[in-house]
Amino acid sequence: MSTTTRHTADQAGNDGADGDLDDGRDASWDEEDDWTAEALLLLRNLRSPHRRKRAGQVGFAVYCVLLILVVWGVLPGFSLFIKSSMGADYTVHGAAILAAVPSGVCALALGALLVAARDALWRGPVVPPRDTADWLLTQPVRISRILLPWFWLSCAVSLSVGLLASVIGMVTLGLTVKTGLAAALAWCAVGGVCVPLLATALAVAVEAHESVARWVRTATPYAGLLVLALATQSGLAAAGHRVTWLERIELWSGPWGWSGIAALSPTPAAVPGGPVAALLSLAATAAAVELARRAAGALPLATVRQRSRTTTGVLAALQTVELRTARQVAAGASGTPRPARLQLPAPRHAALAVPWRDALALIHAPGRLGRSVLLSVLAVLSAVVAADSRHAGGVAATVAALVFGYWAVAQLLEPARLETDDTRRGSWSPYPYGGLMLRHTIVPVALGLVFALVAGVCVVLLGGGVRVALAPAVVPAFVAAGLVNACRGVSKQHLLLSPAQSPTGSVGPVLFLAWYLSGPLVAIAALTVPFVLSLHAPTAEHLLLTVCVSAAVTAGLLQWAYARAGKLLA
Secondary structure (H helix, E strand, O other): OOHHHHHHHHHHHHHHHHOOOEOOEOOOOOHHHOOHHHHHHHHHHHHHHHHHHHHHHHHHHHHHHHHHHHHHHHHHHHHHHHHHHOOOOOHHHHHHHHHHHHHHHHHHHHHHHHHHHHHHOOOOOOOOOHHHHHOHHHOOOOHHHHHHHHHHHHHHHHHHHHHHHHHHHHHHHHHHOOOOHHHHHHHHHHHHHHHHHHHHHHHHHHHHOHHHHHHHHHHHHHHHHHHHHHHHHHHHHHOOOOOHHHHHHHHOOOHHHHHHHHHHOOOOOOOOOHHHHHHHHHHHHHHHHHHHHHHHOOOOHHHHHHHHHHHHHHHHHHHOOOHHHHHHHHHHHOOOOOOOOOOOOOOOOHHHHHHHHHHHHHHOOHHHHHHHHHHHHHHHHHHHHHHHOOHHHHHHHHHHHHHHHHHHHHHHHHHHHHHHHOHHHHHHOOOOHHHHHHHOOHHHHHHHHHHHHHHHHHHHHOOOHHHHHHHHHHHHHHHHHHHHHHOOOOOOHHHHHOOOEEOOEEOHHHHHHHHHOHHHHHHHHHHHHHHHHHHHOOOHHHHHHHHHHHHHHHHHHHHHHHHHHHHHOO
């Protein structure tokens, strides 16, 4: 292979992103320059010693997935149908499920599209391995021959997930509405096939066009709010508060709603136009997949190489259980957000330097504030459900409310986590390192109390009464728990290899998770019982107990965080 030919291939591969070249090559490309078959044959021969090992790994992964599906899906499904044949009545839930389907399916479909688009900002559906991106694509080969198999693989994986969701829908409709299983599977498969393929096609568009990627970054907060609103509407509809005219608009608004129309077609709640919606969904999916196929075969090589290297970095971080590193690598490849227009004046007192830096950092990362607000809403909704539930359901809803509450507050502690990523960042500070970390709690506590005040207003409007005191009482404890996690230091991978055993196997992963999530686990475990009592019986004694427990947990966790921070410099 001559140097001129190689240069022509590289130049043509880089110019193929402009769209005016055939298959990523310029006019000088002819059959004599096409070494695709030879390169693939050479690669196949080089990889032959490892092919059997790779096939074994893939086969084992498929076996594990199938085993999990059988144990946790097929067998419980069969048992439910057996109980139904023996007289168990699941139709009492049919009306609520049918009421929740319209907005619920829209929420799931839009959520799938949003997740696929966000994933494509740093990875995407067309990502060959790094050796292929760095070596094979630099050779004089047809780019589409290399990239299209990865596109079809992504389509197959997403399609398998969609078909699994279709089977779940079939079982649900068969048990609760007594719909024929064949009809339920066929109509649910419309959404199970179309939505995953549309999501893959959208991801290819994000990967291929920077303008689409910018649009996704801009639309993500609004799309997330819409998904949350649809999920809330679905829950309210299941509880008996339906807005039928709004549901019809949502169902006919696009492919995310057409799947819901198809799923309702074999049920008593069928919406007129089911076959039309199915045909529209299939036609839109076919067109989108064809456009995505064309785009996937001519992706810019620079984009492919960058995403391949990013994926390799994320996988390497995950294999070494460096979860924060993996998140940072993925976030760094997702693009730089727009700079914030709002600026804060410099503080006049030295004591305000750390809160000023933290507030400025959060202003320049508005996504974290948005996620904190959304998670706070989920925490309030879970608390409302817990207040109206009893026994195990009430405890589960209370734990969910506490988890969402901690997750919301943890979004505000990113400046503290950045400080501990590199302890040299705090070399400017005149404070001891532990004292510096404690000062990083000021802004999260202040913002958390603001969110708690808003949540308290909502609780009062919902008739929660004195339960309004629970939200501000828990904020300091969750901030302290987040600070404990921020100061945990280097990953203790040796815990995964612990020789300790249990009847179910090694306890190493459990020990690692207990260390990794030590702060929130302690806070949630200590606050669950007081919160259950206060939500179900909001007496003065229970509220006082909750406040006292929260104060004690906050003090203990802050002392723990201070000690951990001191060890970071040791």
